[in-house]
Amino acid sequence: MATYVSLINYTDQGIRNVKESPKRVDAARKLLKDLGGELKAFYLTMGTYDIVTVAEAPNDETVAKFVLVLASGGNVRTLTMKAFTEPEYRKLISTL
Numbered sequence: 001m002a003t004y005v006s007l008i009n010y011t012d013q014g015i016r017n018v019k020e021s022p023k024r025v026d027a028a029r030k031l032l033k034d035l036g037g038e039l040k041a042f043y044l045t046m047g048t049y050d051i052v053t054v055a056e057a058p059n060d061e062t063v064a065k066f067v068l069v070l071a072s073g074g075n076v077r078t079l080t081m082k083a084f085t086e087p088e089y090r091k092l093i094s095t096l
Contacts, residue, residue, distance in 0.1 A: 007078070008049060011074060060082065
């Protein structure tokens with residue numbers, strides 16, 4: 001499975017309803033699992049982004065569907081990056 005890192009910010013709506021956010025994390029975790037992926041890590045962060053997540057999914061289409069469903073709820077905006085693990089990085093570099 002591929003790894004994806006998401007940088008997430010609350011929208012105005014999301015911060016107004018921040019007390020509901022743990023339930024939204026649970027729902028997101030279930031949604032991704034239902035799509036064939038897994039939320040590996042969730043961090044509340046301080047700074048430019050409010051949340052950072054690390055997820056695994058079978059393909060880019062799965063993650064696109066996942067983040068579109070999340071964003072359509074109106075509580076968060078996401079910036080998602082495909083990430084390569086260290087072993088994947090080493091394999092890639094060895095082919096150069």
